[in-house]
Amino acid sequence: MLEVSNVNTYIGKIKIIKNISLKIKAGEIVGLIGPNGAGKTTIMKTILGLTKFTGSITVGNRPVTETNHRALARVGALIEHPVIYPFLTGRQNLELYARNKRDLTQLVSTLQMDSYINNKAKGYSLGMKQKLGIAIALLNHPQLVILDEPMNGLDIEATIGVRKLIKRYADQGTAFLISSHILSELQKIMTQVVLITSGKIIVDQPIEEFNKTSKQKYKVLTEDNNRAMSLLQKEKIPFILKNNFLVIDQKNIFAIQDVLLKNNIHLQEILPLEASFEELVVNILDRERGKEDGR
Template sequence: MLELHHVDTFIHHHRIIDHVSFSIEPGSIVGLIGPNGAGKTTIMKTILGLTKFTGQISIDQQPITENDHHALASVGALIEHPAIYPFLTGRQNLVLYAHDPHDLENLVRILQMTNYIDHPSKGYSLGMKQKLGIAIALLNHPRLVILDEPMNGLDVEATICVRQLIQHYADQGTAFLISSHILSELQKVMTQVILINQGRVIVNQPIADFNRLNHQDYHLTVEDPTVTAQLLTSHHIPFKRNDHQFVVDRHTIFTIQDLFAEHHLYLQELAPVETNFEQIIVRILDEQRRSA
């Protein structure tokens, strides 16, 4: 659905995006994450043909250029702030873009905007404007949706509603590229994670692979903790113990299972220690900075 190949973006002769390549498949929800100033919004603007770039960008196999936006006909976007006309009502803003009145009404209902959709949008709160911007991005069943901080200003109920709406559209084949600092919310829906820093992609993985590779420790629950402790100690395998439960490094779990089989010991449970997603991202960024 979307493919970037060796894309560079310069602003005032300063390289903001540095040789970025990635692709997004239909129905996937890609989280574009990174620290402030990493280049997330610039990548989104570049995809939309709003900045000059070198390299290749294509949407549904149609090339994107700075002056030819034909390929963007099936793309919905919310970048930085909702692009709404303040002296029009919310409904009038939607009518400007909508091809199908039923689609418009459906989004108004799902996003719970019925009570204020016919009021001038200049009086909307931040959250109300944000929901209107999301509705504009989702009009006409786009094949690709680009959302920059879509949860900004939303309360808990609206956040859940938007998350469910994104999942619904993705289930129907719409691809999403979403930037958000609220990683706990993004983690609940994304199928692929792209982490960038200083304009470069440093992680690009399916979320399942990312989670598996970044679980550092595992819980072991055993029937005979005394024998287990003696066995691990004798084979110089580091561990932490809490009664019948042990914590071991993920790199040792295959060796441990072989030892258990050899000594006829049985595992009651083997599971990764739940790691905070934000902590994983911070650790990866720290490692990347040290290596640089």
């Protein structure tokens, strides 16, 4: 549905996006995550042909360029802020883009906008504007939808509703590229993780594969932790002491068991420690910063 190959994006003469490549298939929900200023919104604008870039971008095997946007005919987008006409009603804003009245009515109902959809948009709250922007992006059953912070301004009930709506469209074959700082919500629906920092993609993995890294550390408790730590230091096996137990990497688990057995120290407990999605992201970003500092 979308293929980005070796794309560099420039603002003036400064390269913001650096040689990125990614693919999104029909029905996939790709979460684009990273710190502020990493280039998430710039990538989305580049895909929509709104910035100067080199490399190639195709949607449905049709090229996108700065001057040719025909491939975007079946692409819905919400970037930064909803683009709506304040002196038109919400319904009139939707009617500007809708090709099917039934589709429009269904989106209004699903997003629970019935009570204010006939009011002028200038009086809408942030959450109301956000839902209207999402509805515009989803009109006409697009092949690809690009959403930048779609949960911005939404209450809990609306957030759950939007999440279910995205999942329903994906089940029908719509591909999504979504950027959000609310990682707990994004984690519930995305099928692919793309992590970006400093304009570079450093992770591009299926969510199942990414989540496997959450159990790469183990909690170890022995009958004599002080003696065990001395032995591990002697053998140069890294560990962290935390709340009276040792934290070790999965790759060292067998080496530690061998050392303890050889020195007749009994294990009392050994359990995998599962990191949260947010902790995994932060750890990866910290490692990447460490590499950059090392250079």
